Amino acid sequence: MNLMVFGAPGAGKGTQAKFLIEKYNIPQISTGDILRAAISEQTDMGMEAKKFMDEGKLVPDSTIIGIIKDRLAQDDCKSGFILDGFPRTLPQAEALKTLMDDMKISLDKVISLNVPDELIVGRITGRRVCPGCGASFHVEFNPSKIKDVCDYCGDKLVIRKDDNAETVKSRLGAYHAQTAPLIEFYTNMGVMVELDGTKDVSEVTKDMFNSLS
């Protein structure tokens, strides 16, 4: 199964991707997580990307496409994968299509989680993430079982540097200007499923699995 979770920052992509991993036993490929790992390892690529991420801007396409090319070539992607936070621009979507055509594979479904902007700020400012496994929680809407401890791997949860009300504005701006046009791209490809992402986490999961069965 080759899947993509799609939506605005904070729409719930990472949260729902975790359920897809459990069900299909395929890896989640989050470009955001890969970039954050590169920042903590202080690689040249990470240091360059950090400038864009701290300002809520998109990292240049050439960097992102290079990351995906390397990642999809790894063995664990052979039985499928879940793209999360990629693609975010039309050139990225076109590069992905070329890459997948070359690999003789295709996308099965794009799951779009629709959440209006006015709900996004509250979701992002209350988000707590696990630096170990990338899991995402919310202090109010989706709390971890033990406060500030990851349910999946036990690491201490943290607040992402870019999860503040100021950066959210530019991230939403980038989403509407550069990423939202991909809805039409994937609708035209016949793989788009649009879900109401404002429902409770478990309801969204139920709708997602229904759309995949």
Ligand code: ADP
């Ligand atoms: P994304 O990966 O799309 O940026 P996340 O999955 O990290 O978004 O979710 C953003 C925040 O919203 C997190 O704090 C998460 O716990 C919370 N969240 C996710 N899905 C829902 C939902 N259906 N209802 C309320 N809060 C949610």
Ligand code: AMP
């Ligand atoms: P995310 O973890 O998906 O919210 O991404 C965090 C930040 O990483 C974004 O605000 C961008 O700066 C950068 N980023 C992640 N994925 C991409 C992508 N596909 N294209 C460009 N920038 C990205």
